[in-house]
Amino acid sequence: MKDRRPSLRFGPRSFLATAADDPVSRALRESARRMTGIAVFSGVINLLMLSGSLYMLQVYDRVLPSRNLATLFGLSLIVLLAYAMLGYFEALRTRMLCRVATLFDVGLQEAIHNALVTLPLRGTKPAAMQQPSRDLEQLRAFMSSMGPTAFLDMPWIPIFLLGLFLFHPVIGMTALLGTISIVAVTVVTERLSRGVAKAATESSAERQVLVDSIQRNAEVIRALGMTDRFKVRWLQSNEQHLRENMRAADLFANLGSVAKVLRYVLQSGMLGVGAYLVVTDSASGGIMIASSIMMGRALAPVEVALSSWKQLVAARQGIARLREICKVTARAPVPAVDLARPCRELVVQQLTVAAPASDTHIVSSVSFSLKAGMGLVLLGASASGKTSLSKALVGIWPARSGTVRLDGAAIDQWRSEDLGRHIGYLPQDVALFDGTIAENICRFDEYATSEAIIKAAQIAGVHDLVLRLPKGYSTQIGQGGMSLSAGQRQRIGLARAVYGDPFLIVLDEPNANLDTDGENALSRAILILRQNKSIVIVISHRPSVIAALDMALVLYEGKSIAFGSCKEIFARVGASRTQGAPRNQARPKANPAPHYAAVPEGA
Known part of the structure; x- marks a missing residue:
């Protein structure tokens, strides 16, 4: 069988630099294929962007010398039509990016869900357990933002530079040197942003773990007088998170400002060079204005990339983490033969x-x-x-x-799904889920029959107890079964364990919260299960x-x-x-x- 385990090699300059066949790489390849169509629209958009420069060129070189209003009216009508088409294609491209990002998210949901249910069983630190879903959310948000448009527009920068060279070699060289300077700032941003972005992500994850812990144990914290102590921990964690985010924000703000100043200097310098050429009769006034506008358009993708660099770095680190997680939580190969019930x-x-x-x-x-x-x-x-x-x-x-x-x-x-049908398990922490009693007993099986649910409840001796509840089997139990007592949760957990006539039933301290009636019902359930030829294993010390x-x-x-x-x-x-x-x-x-x-x- 072909090895489908993902490679961990990840090129920092490309989302697609991998030869692996892991779910993340497959989803990225599918997104890249869909981006091909968006790149076509980007080409149309960049061509339409030339309309402003050409309009100014014609106005200064043709309309003003000739004072021909008909020509001005015709040129204005043409440029208005170009701008209308530009707006339409811009909106279309943004909508397409949103759909590509959504399809990317949908394509990874199965792998992400498998990671979320597997990581806790692998001893993963709490700060990392929710990271896959956060990484996927960051990726989807970045892919649907203006960030990818910068990379779709960058291949057109040489076209704009070529146009500037056609205006005049000096204008072209000025634009080329300015572009190289801004690209150098981009490279510096890439190198300096790795560490601070990673630290900010880790501090955010640690703070969220503390939030979840405080919410989950709010009753114990209040009852045992630990509110002020956890407030100190929360303030320390939040301070660390804010400090790391401030470092990242300062870095990106400084580098972004440097890039923006360079762009302003370059555009003004372009006007100065154009004015010099006009004074020396080497170029026309229209070329001076048009070259400044075209230079701004050529540098726009770089500026967009720098403004979204923080999200870009976070998305790239998220891809690396998702690939690693998909590797360690990959599902086992499907057995060639479906085994019979033991x-x-x-x-x-x-x-x-x-x-x-x-x-x-x-x-x-x-x-x-x-x-x-x-x-x-x-x-x-x-x-x-x-x-x-x-x-x-x-x-x-x-x-x-x-x-x-x-x-x-x-x-x-x-x-695992087939094995689960043959096994019943009741842990010390019963772990019921938000839903009805019937849904919890049948393990949220949408094809469960009423007869199977009632049978499991009767074996567990909980049928009469359920009927006494306000809505019977349709009673909503809340998150973790909060609307039930500890003994009721344990008895419903027992019914869930015996649902479907499993062959092996393992019960860990199943009577820890039971009264005498509950213990008697548990003993009867064990005898019934054994009579049905099931194997029952119990951890208990009660006679x-x-x-x-x-x-x-x-x-x-x-x-x-x-x-x-x-x-x-x-x-x-x-x-x-x-x-x-x-x-x-x-x-x-x-x-x-x-x-x-x-x-x-x-x-």
Whole structure:
């Protein structure tokens, strides 16, 4: 299969300097193809721009000496028609640029969405998680602005210079030297702007992360009296952001002013040179005026480019970041064969797990297997690796080594969407979404049937609870389920986990916020799932839930120290406690190893 991974080589002077076939390069090539048509309109616009210079040339050299009003009227009518066409093509070009930018945005939406849902799983810093969408917004804004028109008009600068040489070689040389000076200022702008623009972008991203954190945790900040402390952090972050932006603004303002002064000097100098030529009878007055106007038109694209240079630098850096992000978040190749729903067993072989962007192993060489209909409780003290193991079992965290297999196939042999239909997962943070209860239970599947939604709710024991709500399954729960209690969120999360009859269900502390009725409903749900030949894995220490399971795995410091039936494991724990009690009383240890790590009393 052809390697489609993007190359990271990015030429600073061209958006299209890449041989890669990544989504960003493809979108840029499509935009460049569409820009070809816009370049044609730019050519027409630049030709029409000559009308002002030609009009002044004819007025000074023909109308004024002859005092012919008919000629003046005819020339004025022609130039008015030219200006009307110029305005029409300018508006058309701007509208086309907006549509090209919109199509560019649409073409990258799938890759951007994949990056947004993948980056948090790769240990990306919070400041960088929202960067792809910001970069795309910057690119779209730049592509629909006047910035690209400068580059479409620049190829016509030699045409204007050639016209000036035709007026007179001295006028042409003056224009050429002035153009070289302004281009030199542009090169200096390019070199000096890289660092300050990057620093301004990074400070903006860090400030936005702090804003999101404050908004998300506003209740805790207010309740714990941290308002003034976070105000200090906010002021410091905002001050840093303003400082970096001020540096960038100062740089661009200084360089832009230098370029503008050069243009004024050049235009005035052009008039002076033209006047000298008129006095020496080397040129006419019309040439003097026309050359000044034409010189201003020749330098207009450079001035536009300099005025939008900050946006240009930000857009170019955004392209580089998007290419990098698309590389690290590229979707795995689509499997050649769609595997059937697993129905027989789960096998974990020498599984080693580390947190994203970390080399420290949290789970090391864990192996076990479960047949359909079995239920496993994961036991262990805090930080023993239970949650990390559960994330690896459902494919959230990739394994550093070892494999997780369903019916003999490693879980990465399924597409993530297909695997998700075979897996149910309830994390510690339930993470419901803004929408109705029905939408959250069916995982926002637009093809979900009412029967499947009600079935999942009944298995989870939440059907009657939902019916008691004001609008039943149509109740809007708000962002994160804010309109529900913690226990209600957990029970609806359980219904979502069991929706669609998944084969493997992993529940991480599913009864942390449940009352007695909720725990009883959870135990019944586990028994129903096992009767339906699903494999259920639960992280919990409460006897009421463990009683519905038949197998136990004990973790200690990321390693499996016991695996077997619950009856066998609890018997070994009881014997270990009985034998160890006298020794512990006689000679306590500074850091005693747990007796199979926090197995609940009475289990």
